[in-house]
Amino acid sequence: MYKTNEKAHVRISAEHVGFHAGGTDILQDITLQIRKGELVGLIGPNGCGKTTLLKNLYRVYQPSRGAVYLDGKEMKNMSTRTVARQLAVLAQEHNTGFDFPVIEIVLMGRYAHKQLLESNNDNDLDICEKALSLVGMLELKNRSFLSLSGGEKQRVLLAAAFAQEAGIIILDEPTNHLDIGYQLLIMDIIKERKDTTVLASIHDLNIAAHYCDRLIAMNHGEIIAAGSPEEVLTVPLMRDLFRVHTRIEKAKGKLNIFFVGAVESET
Template sequence: MTTLTAEGLSYGVEGRHLVDDVTITAADGETVGLVGPNGSGKTTLLRCVYGALRPTRGRVLLDGDDLHVMGPKARARRIATVPQDGQAGFELTVREIVAMGRSPHKRFWEQDTDADTDLVRAALARVGITDLADRSFPSLSGGERQRALVARALVQRPSLVVLDEPTNHLDIRYQLEILSLVRDLGTTNLLALHDLNLAAYYCDRLYVLDSGRVVASGAPEEVLTADLLRTVYGVSAEVSTHPTTGTPTVVYLPVST
């Protein structure tokens, strides 16, 4: 059982709240999406959850344990993160980047085992980049780097996966494959998404952020309404139920002049 609870999280800089009194939950095995316009606080909230930022108020609990009390290595054994844009500055191969996911489970002098090698090989195959294993990570396209970082998260064997715009830079096929993969991991997942139709299809529940606060939450069909899109995003849209998937489908209407 893996349950995430963020209670009353706030984070601010220079007197400005980027995240303001946010409470969210993700139940065991659930995929929960954060949506909202640019600057709404999605990335800052995720960074508070996985420990890159320390909230100015509130706490983050994983199965009742306060994540900000844990050391970084203990936290990394339980949470894997896939950032929005993978850094391309280190001259390591894709295989080496993916193998870094085993680091939280090792002492610093321990070498990779045959089992580690098997995990890396399986993760590369699962995200479709086996042929890139010996390429240097900086030489990859943005989408290829994103898939490598998802593979690194896989070998980490976490109970919670936090992803910030995991479909950035990906072709449509790989957007669908990555999000399907995330749902099939069996982990509890928290992710920020820009595409509302993808969020509606792949997420069990959504939290809508605006100006650092949660303004709506619930199942996609409860949250994604024409009124909400007009209020939060400032756009006119039609929301219908897809006849095949049964999930909400958002069609944006042209701006009238």
């Protein structure tokens, strides 16, 4: 699967993954590798298969074809607890129907490190409070989770992912619902975690350009481009993938994408 000298550096990978549902091939022959310490952005238009791919990577879905590997081991053969010690997830859907204090939501991120029926201890609480402090939510630790705004909930759930202390984090639109200041704060926090491997679906292309080491572009369930932001975020790709005219400039080593207008529909 890997060259010998590459295997140790790959944390999570997909090999020829396909996913079929509702009579449709949603993913088609997806192969990718995410290496240790990388921040990789997954981009593409709505409905291109980004969330479905992430769900195949963190085992909500089982690939119809191919396989997903975690540190070189096929993930379907690993226990849920073993996976959770290495892989944390912040999904788009927040199905927390019960009302808990914020601190209890974050403490749930510690479950992978506990034995059955083992209680949380002072160390767990300290880890969770530090995670809440990182995302600016410590003062609200005793608030009801369901009383929070969408952006506040997003920050609490990110704190829970941090509290899990996994070496890999998969994020599906991590800045969704956040004001621009918190978008940049969250991405700064993620970027600073040098020992953490991150794969994130990102809607904002300028955020993807500024923060990601590599980008993977998808359309119609396939990977159509992969590489550095400079290699992927080109005027032709923006036109073909997102149907927009753009001007792309580089300042202080970072790409800046200016949207000029929509591509006229062909008739």
